Amino acid sequence: MTMRTDRLEQLRGLAESDYRDFNCKLIPGINKERVLGVRVPAIRKVAKEIVKGGREKDDWEKYLTELENCRPNPQGIGGTELFYEEVMLQGMVIAAARMEREKRLTYIDRFVPRIDNWAVCDTFCGDLKFVDIEENRQPVWDFLQDYLEDDREYFIRFGIVMLMNHYIDEDHIDAILATVSSIRHDGYYVKMAAAWALSMCYIAFPQKTEALIENNEMDDFTHNKAIQKIRESYRVSKEDKARLNLLKRR
Structure with missing residues (x-):
């Protein structure tokens, strides 16, 4: 056997x-x-x-x-x-x-x-907890870039979810926001991953993430879904949720 x-x-x-x-x-x-x-x-x-x-x-x-x-x-x-x-x-x-x-x-x-x-x-x-060991962080970050630039739906989702799970910190937040907001792909699970990642970025870095939401070139679905996910979080105040709701695209 x-x-x-x-x-x-x-x-x-x-x-x-x-x-x-x-x-x-x-x-x-x-x-x-x-x-x-x-x-x-x-x-x-x-x-x-x-x-x-x-x-x-x-x-x-x-x-x-x-x-x-x-x-x-x-x-x-x-x-x-x-x-x-x-x-x-x-x-x-x-x-x-x-x-x-x-x-x-x-x-x-x-x-x-x-x-x-x-x-x-x-x-x-x-x-993939090994990513969180300090000596692995930069090599794995470099490794992920090819996935983020791929055109296959789950290759890109893998890259986005890895960034979200392991790299939302002071050193990487600007690069994550720039990367996620620049991805152009029609795949539903790419868009959902991008929205999810942005909502998690907002929890950790609300000012930087809101500035991106105010001015970005993402498709309407991803933009609105990111706002929706942020507003669903219990870690976001009612005042912030109301303000973000005004940024939705109609």
């Missing part, structure tokens, strides 16, 4: 049919036939087992190699199609395993093309 087969059976045992139906509704366009219905905390627990060698034949590098030999596409062309939870698990193992920075970036580079929904993207970005 391969590691992939072993862990897939484990995931099947953790599946919940009601949660599967709920999850499919949250992720438009997902191939429902390739969703088991396993909750994220349960998948993360499996990832930790793999990384720590919880079973006799566990080897996280071997496991990643087995998954990389599969292709998570709807047609199953060129390999066995992975389940949604397996792709999620693959990202979690990449994020959690102990390895050198350059090796992890190589794994990330190979994984990003497999991202085809917001849930895998955003969970993966949040799990």
Whole structure:
């Protein structure tokens, strides 16, 4: 039995049919036939087992190699199609395993093309805690620039969500605001990521972010969605919400 087969059976045992139906509704366009219905905390627990060698034949590098030999596409062309939870698990193992920075970036580079929904993207970005180690911050920032300049929807979303999760600070806020507001892409999940990122920038740097909202060349959807998300936050005062509402484009 391969590691992939072993862990897939484990995931099947953790599946919940009601949660599967709920999850499919949250992720438009997902191939429902390739969703088991396993909750994220349960998948993360499996990832930790793999990384720590919880079973006799566990080897996280071997496991990643087995998954990389599969292709998570709807047609199953060129390999066995992975389940949604397996792709999620693959990202979690990449994020959690102990390895050198350059090796992890190589794994990330190979994984990003497999991202085809917001849930895998955003969970993966949040799990990449190695970015927050000081010596990794500039190299990873440089690494992300190619994704932000790509024309593929989830490549760009990955870049934006990474900036939002790991770089909203005094050193990077100006670059983030300039980068996010300059992205031009018709993809819904790019626009939503940009709006989300700007709302988080507002929480940390309200004056700088509001100045951008007052004067930008973003499309109307992203502009208005950013304002909406800011106004939905409990960390923004009623007065600020009222003022921002006046900046919406009609």
